[in-house]
Amino acid sequence: MLRRSVLSLARRQLSAMALQTPMEDAMRTKITEALKPSTLEIHNDSHLHSHHKAMAGSTSQETHFRVVITSEAFKSKMQPARHRMVYALLKEEMAREGGIHALQLRTRTLEEEQKQAERDSTRKGEGVDAKVDVA
Amino acid sequence: MVSRPLLSSAFRQATRPAPTFASKFSSPRFFPISARFLSAETKAAIDKAVGSAPVVLFMKGTPETPQCGFSRASIQILGLQGVDPQKFNALNVLEDEDLRQGIKEYSEWPTIPQLYVDKEFVGGCDILVAMHQNGELAKMFEEKKVLILAEGEASK
Numbered sequence: 685m686l687r688r689s690v691l692s693l694a695r696r697q698l699s700a701m702a703l704q705t706p707m708e709d710a711m712r713t714k715i716t717e718a719l720k721p722s723t724l725e726i727h728n729d730s731h732l733h734s735h736h737k738a739m740a741g742s743t744s745q746e747t748h749f750r751v752v753i754t755s756e757a758f759k760s761k762m763q764p765a766r767h768r769m770v771y772a773l774l775k776e777e778m779a780r781e782g783g784i785h786a787l788q789l790r791t792r793t794l795e796e797e798q799k800q801a802e803r804d805s806t807r808k809g810e811g812v813d814a815k816v817d818v819a
Numbered sequence: 820m821v822s823r824p825l826l827s828s829a830f831r832q833a834t835r836p837a838p839t840f841a842s843k844f845s846s847p848r849f850f851p852i853s854a855r856f857l858s859a860e861t862k863a864a865i866d867k868a869v870g871s872a873p874v875v876l877f878m879k880g881t882p883e884t885p886q887c888g889f890s891r892a893s894i895q896i897l898g899l900q901g902v903d904p905q906k907f908n909a910l911n912v913l914e915d916e917d918l919r920q921g922i923k924e925y926s927e928w929p930t931i932p933q934l935y936v937d938k939e940f941v942g943g944c945d946i947l948v949a950m951h952q953n954g955e956l957a958k959m960f961e962e963k964k965v966l967i968l969a970e971g972e973a974s975k
Contacts, residue, residue, distance in 0.1 A: 763949065771929050771930075786889065789945050
């Protein structure tokens with residue numbers, strides 16, 4: 685009985701924690717304001733990395749992010765320049781102790797996103813996948 | 820395509836310059852965490868590291884035992900591309916805190932790994948993956964003549 689109530693309390697706390705995403709919110713606000721993205725996906729992958737040595741002692745639930753941004757602000761810019769634009773926006777969040785530890789970026793223009801979507805749809809069924817094997 | 824075990828052993832020798840490099844960073848540091856400006860000494864050492872081979876990867880861990888998934892993926896891509904180990908050098912930023920912070924300032928790039936080709940910054944892991952997938956990386960390596968010669972390809 686007691687154990688069950690403790691468990692449900694823990695679960696409630698967990699779900700409450702999951703709703704608090706100050707880092708993700710800050711990222712969304714800054715990226716949206718500066719880049720006016722037509723697509724913005726922010727994936728929090730922190731749970732996949734919580735066992736990492738570098739994460740020892742970290743209590744943050746928001747350390748590893750994968751972000752997909754489609755914006756016309758990237759037009760005629762090379763990939764490193766695009767990533768630097770995002771890094772510059774999130775400079776404080778990345779430099780802060782216990783802040784963002786890893787940030788995966790996919791930065792495209794609308795045209796590039798559409799081209800990729802076309803390629804993906806024609807490629808389907810051929811079984812060709814150029815994905816990197818990270819095993 | 821050359822098999823992976825063979826490649827990883829070929830990359831082993833590439834890690835050897837790291838300790839001598841690390842020793843160049845042994846000077847005391849006066850700005851503990853956020854060194855805003857690179858000291859001339861650190862900059863010179865990084866200049867040298869960047870030019871230590873045609874292809875240079877700043878990574879966490881070594882090519883055989885990467886300490887981070889993104890460094891691991893980057894090494895695997897270089898292996899898949901067939902980068903010649905003789906023309907490659909990997910530097911472990913975990914061995915030297917000055918290098919770890921210094922390279923971020925130097926490249927104006929806040930994350931590791933970082934790839935340099937002919938002293939030019941190419942990008943981090945996401946850029947490598949994208950360039951690997953769209954063929955740009957193969958094209959660049961071919962132009963820079965940093966790939967293993969065709970022998971291995973003939974035997975596939």
